[in-house]
Amino acid sequence: MFQISGHEVFEDGQVIFQEDSxxxxxxxxxxxxxxxxxxxxxxxxxxxxxxxxxxFGEVGYITMGARMATATARGKTELGVVDRSFLDDEINKLSGNFRSILKGMAQRLQRTTTMLALEKIRREEPRIRKVFGLTFKDKESLVKAYSENLSGLGVYIKTPKPLPKGSRFNLKLNLPDDQEQLRIGCEVAWTRTETDDPAVRPIGMGVKFIQISKEGLQRLRDALKDSEEEVTEL
Structure with missing residues (x-):
């Protein structure tokens, strides 16, 4: 059984720990x-x-990384904090190879959880074929481009010079009937540098939104809500 080093009490709605802590x-x-x-x-x-x-909380401990989720008390909740020395001793009893296997399993669980969560949200946030003007900066200059399709999660940008996968940048999106550009923090998820059908699958990059305000997300959803042409493949 676990050795408990302390006890903590949380009231209803109180956050125990935050995602990414x-x-x-x-x-x-x-x-x-x-x-x-x-x-x-x-x-x-x-x-x-x-x-x-x-x-709970074991994945972050095993990977020695950030929390994959936020934990919140529902109703008055009493927790035992598992003794850190006890955990370290138990982990150190394992061989180096087995510790690596355990860490790999925990990391795959993190990735799988994120993928399943994204899939659930995607069903609620379909990609819509919509052309909006947009601008972003590469290393040399300000780039003007257009969206091919987008949702509340991300956008496919038509551009002859896509940024490398993993690149992070700020995007300014022009929404119809909206005088203020929508500013979004983005990361390149994938790129297309060759195509046999540029009209259907243009060269460009698939971008995920990593920082967008609630107000900005609602503005984007409002701009997409009257569109009916849902994208089923890229």
Whole structure:
């Protein structure tokens, strides 16, 4: 059984830890309920609801990385904090190879959870074929381009010189009947540098939104809500 080094009490709605915070400890639920949630595309998605006897926070501890979700108390909740020295001793009893396997499993769980969450949101945020003017900066200059399709999660940008995968940049999007450009923080998810049908699959880059305000997301959704041509493939 786990060794408990301390106890913490949380009231209803109180955040236990935030997504992306350091994963430096594991909790055991002694009484109450804990909700795990993740922000995807400006929406909060509930991943799981845990009850007394469940343990959480283990993925962040095993990977020695950031928390993959936010943990929130639902009702008055009492937690036991699993002793860090006990955890370290148990982990160190394992061979180096087995520790690597365990860490790899935890990292795959993080990626799978994110992918499933994205898929759920995608069903609620379909990509719409819509042409909007936009601008962004590369290393040399300001680039003017157009969207091919977009949703509340991201946009495909038609451009003859796509940025490298993983590049982060700020995008300014021109919405119809809106005098103020929509500013969005983005990351290049994938690129297309060759095509056999430029009219259907133009050269460019698929971009995911990593920073967009709630107000900005609503403005984008309002601009897309009257469109009916949903994109089923890229």
């Amino acid at each position: 350091p994963g430096d400890c594991i909790y055991s639920i002694e009484q109450g309920v804990v909700e795990l949630s993740k922000m995807i595309g400006g929406k909060r998605l509930i991943l799981d609801t845990l009850k007394a006897g469940d343990v």
